Amino acid sequence: MDDADVNVVVRAATAGDAGAVLALWRKAAEGVSVTDDLDGVGRLIARDPQALLLAERQGELVGTVIAGFDGWRCHLYRLAVLPARRRQGVAAALLAAAERRFAQLGGRRADAMVLTGNALAHRAWRAGGYRPQEEWQRWVKPLPRQLPR
Ligand SMILES: CC(C)(COP(=O)(O)OP(=O)(O)OC[C@H]1O[C@@H](n2cnc3c(N)ncnc32)[C@H](O)[C@@H]1OP(=O)(O)O)[C@@H](O)C(=O)NCCC(=O)NCCS
Structure with a gap:
């Protein structure tokens, strides 16, 4: 996958990328969450080796997106670009690659979790053509790390 306009190459992450991805998220993502560790990223790559997309420019990791498809819907997470590499079309290239995958x-529809106060992300x-669905809320329940009996 190559987006010549912004000179960005988008490729799927491999297990060896997990540490660099976590480091990028610490610098660039809107927050950390329950799955932000080597085990969490490793599980994602093992479960779906094409889901975690990396944007590289001249070998430098500059951005990520998770493009997950569960057989039903398409979910986008962790759209993040290094602060020094923003407004150069990297997120647009990542979303284009994610939508090609979908x-x-x-896939028939893609969605993303976006913080209400994250005006930068909203733009x-x-x-990219996404719009909020104001009538829906996310309902969550943390799961135990061990299997329930
Ligand atoms: C949101 C984010 C991923 C955008 O990445 P990016 O590579 O800078 O985005 P792009 O350069 O591809 O911008 C695509 C378009 O989005 C809009 N846009 C992006 N950043 C913008 C900004 N700061 N101000 C206004 N419009 C903006 C513009 O329309 C832009 O097109 P243009 O540059 O031709 O005008 C990046 O700012 C980021 O990593 N933010 C922190 C993490 C985050 O909040 N991620 C979203 C999680 S839901």
């Missing part, structure tokens, strides 16, 4: 898999998602 199209190949037969990028809107530019």
Whole structure:
């Protein structure tokens, strides 16, 4: 996957990328969450080796997105670009690659979790054609690390 306009190469992450991805998220992502560790990233790559997409420019990791497809819907997480590499089309290239993946898999709609107060993200998602669904809320429950009996 190559986006010549911004000279960014987008590729799927491998297990060896997990440490660099976590380091990028510490610098660039909007927050850390329950899955932000080597085990969490490793599970993602093992479960779906094409889901974690990396943007590289001249070998430097500059951005990420997770493009997950569960057979039903398409979910985007961790759209993040290094602060020094923003407004250069990196997020747009990542979203284009994610949507190509979804199209190949037969996905019909993509969604993203976006913080209500993250105005910067709102601009990028809107530019990509995404719109909020104000009538929905996410309902969550933390799961135990051990299997329930
Ligand atoms: C949001 C983020 C991923 C955007 O990455 P980016 O590579 O700078 O975005 P792009 O350069 O591809 O921008 C695509 C379009 O989004 C809009 N946009 C992006 N950043 C913008 C900004 N700071 N101000 C106004 N519009 C902006 C523009 O329309 C832009 O197109 P243009 O540059 O041709 O005008 C990046 O700012 C980031 O990592 N933020 C912190 C993490 C985060 O909040 N991620 C979103 C999680 S939901």
